[in-house]
Amino acid sequence: MTDTTLATSTMDLEEKLELYRSQVELRQFETRAYDLFLESYVKGTSHLSIGQEAIAAGFAAAMRPTDWTFATYRGHAHTLARGVPMTPVFAELMGRTNGLMAGKGGSMHLTSVEHGVMGSYAIIGAHLPIACGAAWSAQYRGTDQVAVCFFGDGSTNIGAFHEALNFAAIWKLPVVFVCENNLWMEYTRTTEVTAVANPAADRASAYGLESIIVDGNDADAVFAVATTAIDRARAGEGPSMIEALTYRHGGHSRADPGKYRPDDEVAEWMAKDPIVLYHQRLLTEGATEAQLVKIETDVAALVERSTEEAKAGPIPGEDLLLKDVWADGGAAWRN
């Protein structure tokens, strides 16, 4: 097992301030998304990453613009972390034409190919084999691109997870699998229904992979382990799987208060808030409080502006309904 708690980041202070900004953006976006859900601007469902921001931000910082993200239905953070602007993401959540997919995908399917976000997949485990396919394509075409595939702890018990890991290992694919282990599937503790304690790391050896666990609430540690795994994949040394330990501050989805979790467990993890910890660390590493507060207020203004821009977007019309089933842009199945 790799102990990454002592991993040192190679970033300078300027880069770390950017990593802080990224985490603050994800936190403030998600907090606003929750409010918009309660106000019924966001309909259907949403799955927030509040508490898990260090993983999305740390990985995105380690990726090249040409690398690919494969995310889950809990994918707002992974989408934004790759540089997708807030306005189209808010607008997508609200079902507006200025949404990232013009309202046709919704919260669970955020995709921005121009930013390397190759989709957010809402069927547990399905995107692990798909990420393998992208990695295979990069390997075949010799492009040096790496696919990074994020999934939750609950995904480790579905068949596609195991098929994908074996597949990636035998073809030595440039893919990095990232298990965001927030300890709970939906309303059930993962260890209660899993044969091993660490659902990803304990399975790694079955596919000839190193068992890697990282503190998912430490953006520097995430960045370090991500850099190592991505470099490895890019060098043709094959896949990695990383289990990042974290915790969602809220419930599974929508307005779920997450009351099925013991109070002391929640309190323990709230004390390990990745953004508070990173804020404190940056102060010890030379940043000033004023610098950090400016980042927070700038992001707050961005969230405000983006929310209003999204709300101002038109409601989709009938022209979108029958658009883009097929590559010719239409939906005709007969002549």
Next chain:
Amino acid sequence: MAQLTFREAIARGIAQEMRRDDSVVFLGEDIGAAGGVFKGTVGLLDEFGPVRVRDTPISEQAILGAAMGAAMTGLRPIAEIMFADFFAVCWDIVANEIAKSRYMTNGQLTFPLVIRSGNGGGLRFGAQHSQSVENWAMMIPGLKVVVPSNAVDVIGLMAASIRDDDPVIFLEAKSLYASKMDVPDGEIVDTLGSAKVLRNGENATIVALGAMVPKALTAAAELAENGIDCTVLDVRSLVPLDTATILREVSATGRLFTVEENPRLCGWGGELSSIVSEEAFYDLDGPIVRITTPHIPLPAADALEDMAIPSIERIVATIEKSMNS
């Protein structure tokens, strides 16, 4: 001109496209070194090598997931699902991921891929290796569904499917793998969504698909001897569906008989009946009649399987009875 079997035509069609386009890759179980369990891919590994023709583990979700991920990032993969019944173990990738992702992303992603599979009965394999699943695929928005009935069409429709920018489910009737016909030399490229009139008649129109096409043709020859002159139409592609040709040919004779290998409920003939009823009702001179496999899992015993799948005798008898009543 050379005489080719249906199975040899598979390899020829794939090879034709792999030669012209480096982005075409092929993956599946036993497709390379073994040449396919039905020997439909013999020679491809030798010609194109293990980087382009890749044997996989028995992992249908990984096979189709890999095809999808490759298609959305610039390749044109062909994936084999050995028996069409096995679609059931990877249907999420087909129905939820490949079929929906272009629409969900507002056209950001494109999936130029072909999933080919051995479909249908007649080989006494029993219920889990014999079902005709074209109706499973036909009902999913976002999938094209192609079913050739002869070696020339295999090559031409395979080429068209590979060149198409949408996902194509390409179903090969296992009972036709050994069938032979003369195939012209040189490149063959067909068009998706074009039904083909194989026989012209005046009294009734028989619409058939895949392995039912040669049976329909033989039945039509027998019916002609008994004074019933039938048009035989090979649908060839369920999505896109050439309704223009079908409606024209049904209207010309005033009668429609479908011959379907799939179990009865929700077979493609049901959809066709609906279209003809809505759009050509006043051209009909009698009821639309569907000749299908009963709504049962296919039995293994040859005697039972032969009773289940529409036979030439059943096609002839059903049409005679209906035309003479």
